[in-house]
Amino acid sequence: MDRRALLVAAGTRAITKSLSGLPGLHFPGPSVHTLSVKPELANVKACVFDTFGTVVDWRSSVITDAANRGNAKGLNVNWAEFADHWRLGYKPAMDKVRNGEIPWTNLDELQRMILEDLLRQSRIDALSDEEKINWAHVWRRLTPWPDSVEGLTRLKKKYIISPMSNGNVAMLTSLAKFGGLPWDLILGTDLVKHYKPDREMYMTASFFLDLRPEEVMMCAAHRSDLQAARNCGLRTGFIYRPAEYGGGPAGVADKAEPDDFDVVSTSIIDLAEQMGA
Numbered sequence: 613m614d615r616r617a618l619l620v621a622a623g624t625r626a627i628t629k630s631l632s633g634l635p636g637l638h639f640p641g642p643s644v645h646t647l648s649v650k651p652e653l654a655n656v657k658a659c660v661f662d663t664f665g666t667v668v669d670w671r672s673s674v675i676t677d678a679a680n681r682g683n684a685k686g687l688n689v690n691w692a693e694f695a696d697h698w699r700l701g702y703k704p705a706m707d708k709v710r711n712g713e714i715p716w717t718n719l720d721e722l723q724r725m726i727l728e729d730l731l732r733q734s735r736i737d738a739l740s741d742e743e744k745i746n747w748a749h750v751w752r753r754l755t756p757w758p759d760s761v762e763g764l765t766r767l768k769k770k771y772i773i774s775p776m777s778n779g780n781v782a783m784l785t786s787l788a789k790f791g792g793l794p795w796d797l798i799l800g801t802d803l804v805k806h807y808k809p810d811r812e813m814y815m816t817a818s819f820f821l822d823l824r825p826e827e828v829m830m831c832a833a834h835r836s837d838l839q840a841a842r843n844c845g846l847r848t849g850f851i852y853r854p855a856e857y858g859g860g861p862a863g864v865a866d867k868a869e870p871d872d873f874d875v876v877s878t879s880i881i882d883l884a885e886q887m888g889a
């Protein structure tokens with residue numbers, strides 16, 4: 613730097629220091645976007661997300677919806693237990709498809725089947741088919757976690773983003789419209805007629821987006837989901853959701869150490885920062 617440029621720079625620093633104490637003026641510090649991305653993640657082009665529990669708060673949403681319905685009909689039911697048992701029916705219902713006990717059935721229909729069982733167990737009757745369908749579709753109306761929309765919006769500026777969920781296209785599209793989730797596309801299980809952790813589901817992003825597996829990052833709050841994705845060659849991003857199960861019997865929130873996955877984050881905003889978005 614020549615003498616004139618040095619004097620200009622020194623003068624600018626002095627003026628900035630002098631003005632920074634005046635009211636109404638603010639000089640921000642370094643941008644959070646200066647964080648460097650791990651070299652092994654430099655080729656990632658798409659981030660795909662588990663949705664139920666990772667992006668949206670299923671438990672609180674299902675409880676609130678059921679309580680509103682119950683109050684309107686004067687029903688005396690423990691709605692937190694109702695929501696937990698609905699979630700506990702999720703894997704056994706998918707296993708019926710995997711084991712060939714029932715033919716391919718999308719998640720909307722599986723949720724309707726689980727609901728029918730719960731209604732019988734809770735002795736709730738006199739509901740029309742339309743009411744039952746609307747109730748089952750609560751899984752299309754789940755509230756995002758507070759950081760989800762902002763974090764996804766940031767990631768979308770740099771990466772292709774999509775759900776990588778066991779939901780079907782109609783369910784996930786409705787969920788996105790309801791919660792303002794800014795997906796670039798919807799990868800639903802009905803595209804390949806497989807549920808996670810089947811390899812066919814994890815490979816949908818690389819297949820439909822013409823990407824190599826290592827160019828896709830699976831993002832989830834569930835260790836088993838990420839481990840299955842990693843076995844298929846995908847990169848992995850963990851998002852901690854301590855409140856997902858609310859202390860109920862449906863599960864315990866997973867935790868992760870920094871080296872367990874390619875990225876370990878406390879929110880989707882934190883994930884976006886670590887990914888340079």
